[in-house]
Amino acid sequence: MTNTTSPANSMDPLALELCALSKTFKLGGGMLHKPQTLKAVNEVSLRVPRGQVMGLVGESGCGKSTLAKMLLGLTPPSSGDVLINGKAIVNANQKALARHIQPIFQDPYSSLNPRQRIAQIVGLPLRIHALGTPREQAAKVDQMLDLVGLPKRAAQQYPGQMSGGQRQRVAIARALIMRPDLVICDEPTSALDVSIQAQILNLLLDLKDEFGLTYLFISHDLAVVEHLADRLAVMYLGQIVEEGTREQIFTAPRHPYTQALLASALTPEPGLGVPDIGLGAGQPDPTQPPSGCAFHPRCPIAQPQCSEQTPKLSAITHASGQAFGKGSQARVACHLA
Amino acid sequence: MSNLSTAEHSAATSSPLLTVKQLRVDLPVAKGTLHAVRGIDFHVERGEMLCLVGESGCGKSMTSLALMGLLPRKAQVNADCLNFDGVDLLTVPERERSNLRGARMAMIFQEPMTALNPAYTLGNQLSEALRRHQRVSRQAAHDRALYLLKRVGISAAEERMRQYPHQLSGGLRQRVMIAMALMCEPDLIIADEPTTALDVTIQAQILHLLRDLQQEFGTAIIFITHDLGVVARIADRVAVMYAGEVIETASAQALFKAPSHPYTQGLLRCIPTPGKTLPGSRLQAIPGVVPSLVGKIEGCAFCNRCDQADERCRTTPPLQAVAGEHFSRCHFAHQLASPAPLNDQEVTS
Ligand SMILES: Nc1ncnc2c1ncn2[C@@H]1O[C@H](COP(=O)(O)OP(=O)(O)OP(=O)(O)O)[C@@H](O)[C@H]1O
Ligand SMILES: Nc1ncnc2c1ncn2[C@@H]1O[C@H](COP(=O)(O)OP(=O)(O)OP(=O)(O)O)[C@@H](O)[C@H]1O
Ligand code: SF4
Ligand code: SF4
Ligand SMILES: [Mg+2]
Ligand SMILES: [Mg+2]
Numbered sequence: 001m002t003n004t005t006s007p008a009n010s011m012d013p014l015a016l017e018l019c020a021l022s023k024t025f026k027l028g029g030g031m032l033h034k035p036q037t038l039k040a041v042n043e044v045s046l047r048v049p050r051g052q053v054m055g056l057v058g059e060s061g062c063g064k065s066t067l068a069k070m071l072l073g074l075t076p077p078s079s080g081d082v083l084i085n086g087k088a089i090v091n092a093n094q095k096a097l098a099r100h101i102q103p104i105f106q107d108p109y110s111s112l113n114p115r116q117r118i119a120q121i122v123g124l125p126l127r128i129h130a131l132g133t134p135r136e137q138a139a140k141v142d143q144m145l146d147l148v149g150l151p152k153r154a155a156q157q158y159p160g161q162m163s164g165g166q167r168q169r170v171a172i173a174r175a176l177i178m179r180p181d182l183v184i185c186d187e188p189t190s191a192l193d194v195s196i197q198a199q200i201l202n203l204l205l206d207l208k209d210e211f212g213l214t215y216l217f218i219s220h221d222l223a224v225v226e227h228l229a230d231r232l233a234v235m236y237l238g239q240i241v242e243e244g245t246r247e248q249i250f251t252a253p254r255h256p257y258t259q260a261l262l263a264s265a266l267t268p269e270p271g272l273g274v275p276d277i278g279l280g281a282g283q284p285d286p287t288q289p290p291s292g293c294a295f296h297p298r299c300p301i302a303q304p305q306c307s308e309q310t311p312k313l314s315a316i317t318h319a320s321g322q323a324f325g326k327g328s329q330a331r332v333a334c335h336l337a
Numbered sequence: 338m339s340n341l342s343t344a345e346h347s348a349a350t351s352s353p354l355l356t357v358k359q360l361r362v363d364l365p366v367a368k369g370t371l372h373a374v375r376g377i378d379f380h381v382e383r384g385e386m387l388c389l390v391g392e393s394g395c396g397k398s399m400t401s402l403a404l405m406g407l408l409p410r411k412a413q414v415n416a417d418c419l420n421f422d423g424v425d426l427l428t429v430p431e432r433e434r435s436n437l438r439g440a441r442m443a444m445i446f447q448e449p450m451t452a453l454n455p456a457y458t459l460g461n462q463l464s465e466a467l468r469r470h471q472r473v474s475r476q477a478a479h480d481r482a483l484y485l486l487k488r489v490g491i492s493a494a495e496e497r498m499r500q501y502p503h504q505l506s507g508g509l510r511q512r513v514m515i516a517m518a519l520m521c522e523p524d525l526i527i528a529d530e531p532t533t534a535l536d537v538t539i540q541a542q543i544l545h546l547l548r549d550l551q552q553e554f555g556t557a558i559i560f561i562t563h564d565l566g567v568v569a570r571i572a573d574r575v576a577v578m579y580a581g582e583v584i585e586t587a588s589a590q591a592l593f594k595a596p597s598h599p600y601t602q603g604l605l606r607c608i609p610t611p612g613k614t615l616p617g618s619r620l621q622a623i624p625g626v627v628p629s630l631v632g633k634i635e636g637c638a639f640c641n642r643c644d645q646a647d648e649r650c651r652t653t654p655p656l657q658a659v660a661g662e663h664f665s666r667c668h669f670a671h672q673l674a675s676p677a678p679l680n681d682q683e684v685t686s
Binding site (some may be wrong): 059060061196202220246265268279 | 392506507508535536538539540541542544564565566567568569570589590592594603604607608610616619621623626
């Protein structure tokens with residue numbers, strides 16, 4: 001990250017801003033059970049500058065996909081705001097939203113209609129928005145397929161006739177045909193082999209440069225996130241516990257959960273063995289989150305105050321802060337960080 | 338047979354626990370015969386961790402199902418040798434085979450829900466796994482189940498025993514599967530992508546556990562995965578599969594240090610490696626697709642994607658030694674065995 005931000009640029013609205021966004025699910029409530037509430041996303045605030053890749057990582061079930069679904073208008077937030085290009089999307093309908101924000105999901109198998117030809121699938125958004133004549137639409141589809149590296153004949157094929165990697169290319173073509181500003185990638189390569197993953201990651205990077213896209217990139221694969229992301233947000237039990245630049249998070253993680261997460265990533269270096277990260281047994285029950293800091297039952301450095309007071313996500317000056325340059329403010333939610 | 342302890346067995350023979358020679362699995366499909374496994378050789382020593390890697394569809398699951406005797410009915414198995422500790426798995430009667438299964442060889446499936454019965458409590462299923470094979474009291478089976486659940490890091494094990502599979506998270510179910518596989522102290526466990534669906538912190542805990550248990554019980558493990566990070570950290574030896582064949586086998590050290598087959602080399606270049614790959618730089622991908630497994634494959638199966646291919650590759654390359662226990666199925670294996678780490682060129686670019 002070099003600091004060439006011109007005044008004009010810094011006036012630019014953020015591509016995406018989340019203000020205290022929350023999602024609460026109501027569970028159960030049968031004859032024998034009293035209804036429970038589950039805070040899947042709990043007051044998440046996050047700013048994503050235009051043209052950047054924001055990585056989002058965290059334990060299975062910590063609320064990443066729920067967050068993504070709220071941004072896409074697929075599920076309404078319980079409270080809080082989402083701003084896209086500086087404008088709130090509260091009352092925006094899904095159709096209007098689709099022009100600015102598009103998803104790429106993990107499973108290229110179930111996210112494509114098996115009974116439609118690829119040309120129809122990719123061109124659907126254009127038809128919904130009635131953009132251009134049929135001929136113009138067809139030309140645009142061809143152009144998109146070409147861009148994502150699919151042969152012309154792919155247009156007439158069905159999803160069932162394609163490999164996983166090809167289907168993910170179709171999903172990308174469909175997401176980008178509306179020229180959105182923002183793309184939400186929820187584990188876009190976890191169902192793919194590594195040789196195909198490399199092709200898709202290259203493609204995502206190329207398209208980002210070409211269209212000036214902003215990505216929210218959700219993944220369990222930390223090596224992939226490190227490769228792609230400019231900034232990183234780490235979630236635990238519905239909350240962001242740390243946020244900062246790639247360099248900050250990967251070289252000097254401050255939150256004990258982030259540290260445990262990074263320590264568990266297995267790089268292909270033989271002889272190093274599997275680290276014992278000492279996180280203890282269980283993941284917490286999300287319907288009964290621990291008091292104070294939600295991480296305290298598993299935290300190796302927890303203090304008495306941790307079970308009583310909830311740490312706030314607050315700005316930190318990094319120990320090696322200078323080296324990361326201006327505008328690289330980091331936040332962490334830990335009493336001891 | 339199953340009364341003999343592992344120690345007595347090891348003393349009786351120093352041959353590998355499992356020997357596989359020219360294993361073939363054929364499946365009839367609409368367009369002919371699909372050769373899912375096309376003549377593979379490997380062996381597993383007692384107490385060893387062998388990792389089986391390769392891309393989707395290369396025959397990893399078919400190989401393990403063949404070993405367990407759990408292939409779909411329409412599948413045909415052939416081999417020159419399929420020997421598990423003196424038992425010929427090709428000719429063993431089905432009754433004896435099903436005794437072996439669970440008692441001496443156990444499998445951990447990728448999706449634990451396929452192997453757990455939703456209608457029974459975990460305690461019930463765990464105890465049953467032992468009592469099916471050994472004459473032990475209910476109490477003894479219960480005690481062993483409890484011990485193993487604790488051993489796989491499940492807290493409140495006594496309560497968990499009374500729960501049903503659907504009441505557990507994915508990570509917990511996977512650990513229950515591991516405990517179940519260990520109930521009879523098998524000599525061989527086949528684990529088919531046991532951690533792929535889990536996140537990295539839980540994955541690390543489970544791998545740790547498998548390693549510990551292996552040392553404690555002397556169990557041999559065939560670990561199937563396509564995660565090269567996992568392979569590097571847990572494998573004693575690695576067999577890389579491509580299109581139904583084993584194309585390279587070596588110790589984990591040798592494989593990562595000096596991969597000697599273009600496919601293995603390609604795989605290692607594909608993955609971004611922190612500290613080696615420049616963030617945001619282009620990753621190297623393997624172009625092209627795997628050949629169809631229906632019908633015969635002429636010459637080297639990797640030929641259509643290989644940047645080293647030449648005339649010679651029209652003939653099938655033999656599996657040849659590049660160093661002691663390091664084999665590669667490539668005509669140019671010896672030239673390729675360069676010790677330079679492959680990712681380094683990325684840093685300088
Ligand atoms: N429709 C729903 N009703 C009730 N609970 C839900 C619903 N969707 C998600 N949850 C719960 O909300 C929490 C967050 O789920 P979410 O899918 O967002 O997690 P995630 O971080 O994407 O996990 P993963 O990494 O496994 O995909 C979980 O506890 C989940 O069980
Ligand atoms: N029941 C079946 N009938 C016909 N062909 C099958 C059947 N099951 C698998 N195959 C084919 O056999 C080949 C080997 O499949 P296998 O499941 O062993 O692959 P794998 O290496 O385990 O892949 P993955 O990593 O995706 O699990 C594949 O080409 C697959 O399409
Ligand atoms: S606030 Fe306390 S329990 Fe929470 S992460 Fe920090 S030290 Fe650990
Ligand atoms: S035998 Fe030829 S085609 Fe096959 S891997 Fe070696 S060089 Fe490539
Ligand atoms: Mg998710
Ligand atoms: Mg498989």
